[in-house]
Amino acid sequence: MSTSSEMIDLSDHDSFVEAVPYEAFARLRREDPVHWNPEANGGRGFWAVTRYEDIRTVHRNPDVFSSEIGGTSLEDLEPEHVEARKSMIDTDPPRHDELRALVNRRFTPKAVAIWEEQVRKVVGEVLDAALAKDEFDFVADVASEIPMQVFAEILGVPQSERREIIEIGDRLLGNADPEYAHSGDEDAHRHLPFSSPAALEMFAFGRRIGDERRRQPRNDVMSDLVAAGLTQRELDVYFVLLATAGNETTRHTISHGLIALDEHPDERERLRSNYAALGRSAAEEMLRWATPVHHFRRTARVDAELAGQTIRAGDKVTTWFVSGNRDESVFETPDRFDISRAPNPHLTFGPGGVHHCLGAHLAKLEVRITFEDLLSRDARLELAGPPERLRSNFFNGIKRLPVRVAR
Amino acid sequence: MIKVNIDLNLCQSHGECVAIAPDLFQLDENDFIVWQEEVDDGRRADLEAAVNTCPMTAISIEG
Numbered sequence: 104m105s106t107s108s109e110m111i112d113l114s115d116h117d118s119f120v121e122a123v124p125y126e127a128f129a130r131l132r133r134e135d136p137v138h139w140n141p142e143a144n145g146g147r148g149f150w151a152v153t154r155y156e157d158i159r160t161v162h163r164n165p166d167v168f169s170s171e172i173g174g175t176s177l178e179d180l181e182p183e184h185v186e187a188r189k190s191m192i193d194t195d196p197p198r199h200d201e202l203r204a205l206v207n208r209r210f211t212p213k214a215v216a217i218w219e220e221q222v223r224k225v226v227g228e229v230l231d232a233a234l235a236k237d238e239f240d241f242v243a244d245v246a247s248e249i250p251m252q253v254f255a256e257i258l259g260v261p262q263s264e265r266r267e268i269i270e271i272g273d274r275l276l277g278n279a280d281p282e283y284a285h286s287g288d289e290d291a292h293r294h295l296p297f298s299s300p301a302a303l304e305m306f307a308f309g310r311r312i313g314d315e316r317r318r319q320p321r322n323d324v325m326s327d328l329v330a331a332g333l334t335q336r337e338l339d340v341y342f343v344l345l346a347t348a349g350n351e352t353t354r355h356t357i358s359h360g361l362i363a364l365d366e367h368p369d370e371r372e373r374l375r376s377n378y379a380a381l382g383r384s385a386a387e388e389m390l391r392w393a394t395p396v397h398h399f400r401r402t403a404r405v406d407a408e409l410a411g412q413t414i415r416a417g418d419k420v421t422t423w424f425v426s427g428n429r430d431e432s433v434f435e436t437p438d439r440f441d442i443s444r445a446p447n448p449h450l451t452f453g454p455g456g457v458h459h460c461l462g463a464h465l466a467k468l469e470v471r472i473t474f475e476d477l478l479s480r481d482a483r484l485e486l487a488g489p490p491e492r493l494r495s496n497f498f499n500g501i502k503r504l505p506v507r508v509a510r
Numbered sequence: 511m512i513k514v515n516i517d518l519n520l521c522q523s524h525g526e527c528v529a530i531a532p533d534l535f536q537l538d539e540n541d542f543i544v545w546q547e548e549v550d551d552g553r554r555a556d557l558e559a560a561v562n563t564c565p566m567t568a569i570s571i572e573g
Contacts, residue, residue, distance in 0.1 A: 200567070207566070208519045212541045383539075457565045459524050464541060 128426035137412035149419035155430035158422040162456040168401035171195040187294040190340040215464040241504040250353035259323030274301040280494040309342030352395040358501040359393035375478040385442035386471040391449035397425040424450040513572040520568035527560040
């Protein structure tokens with residue numbers, strides 16, 4: 104057991120600015136797998152769960168480790184704030200299951216398979232436009248465009264307005280990064296998702312689309328949601344959840360995927376020479392490697408014991424997928440990027456349990472098709488500068504990724 | 511025999527049932543669930559575990 108002062112402070116966003124602190128996570132797994140992390144900023148501290156199996160245990164026991172009591176983000180919130188901003192991910196069964204059932208049928212493997220041709224078309228157009236240039240920002244021109252163009256159709260957002268969703272989403276989720284952070288009083292916005300006033304803009308956007316779908320329903324998620332009899336606030340936060348989760352996570356996975364291939368040219372050439380056989384496992388490895396969401400939080404509903412550590416009712420418990428995805432007891436040579444890794448039971452979509460990512464199959468499809476198309480082209484992308492990372496202990500975000508086209 | 515149903519409007523291919531009874535449940539190359547629809551009574555415990563573990567409560571059994 105180590106004292107906490109020697110360990111990394113996971114509540115400090117600066118711990119994630121330069122790079123993901125993989126070494127620190129390896130040490131936590133080895134020395135203090137259920138670690139008490141005090142918070143310097145006045146928070147009441149939290150448990151950091153870093154081993155694969157313990158993370159699974161937490162997520163499979165919502166009766167013990169609740170999403171609903173304190174929400175799923177690290178912030179200490181008053182109950183009325185939790186209530187005001189809680190979306191599906193901040194609920195437990197049975198409410199969770201009712202909310203998920205409203206849209207689940209649009210994200211099953213069968214439903215997603217129907218989108219494959221559309222994804223292929225979007226990817227082709229996006230890459231044609233980007234690779235016509237000599238140098239460009241891969242995040243702006245490719246990694247953010249593909250998920251948003253695809254998801255705009257499914258959600259029901261007009262393509263002409265998709266950049267607006269991306270722009271509002273960046274400010275909403277980048278609330279710990281000085282580039283995006285709003286200036287002003289955070290306490291005034293505790294009732295909003297991510298305590299960010301940008302949520303109000305996203306609410307307004309969603310309400311406008313929702314009003315249109317109420318008048319004229321279409322075959323999309325927003326039409327389903329406005330017909331479901333939700334309160335206005337439930338509808339608002341559902342829209343925020345989908346608009347951000349369907350866009351930012353896949354974006355960062357695609358960006359990290361490109362960086363990984365650039366850093367592992369042997370793997371890139373192996374993939375290029377046999378995409379049909381390796382495309383699916385390569386996409387899974389990119390998902391493990393990228394782990395776009397570092398952690399989620401739960402709150403202990405009752406006293407519990409986890410890996411020998413006593414957890415008290417009311418304690419915050421954070422599960423670090425970024426660590427579980429490098430757990431050497433589950434993954435052989437976890438720090439190696441291996442496009443044929445099998446099995447690859449990564450935690451990127453969640454460790455099982457009811458909150459398993461709704462968009463998992465769509466995300467896998469988008470990642471696989473993006474690199475299939477990119478690697479089939481004669482033009483090659485090379486990094487033209489270091490990636491610019493998001494300052495966040497929650498998202499493994501890439502803000503900008505300059506690339507040049509080698510012809 | 512026990513009849514096994516899976517509601518494909520609910521199934522998200524989490525694979526929990528596959529982990530419990532890989533001979534009764536499988537995911538195909540497109541991640542679609544495929545399963546044995548009629549199962550011997552001796553496997554009731556495995557089937558009940560699958561029903562109870564499924565995160566989407568998509569599995570039901572009759573008989």
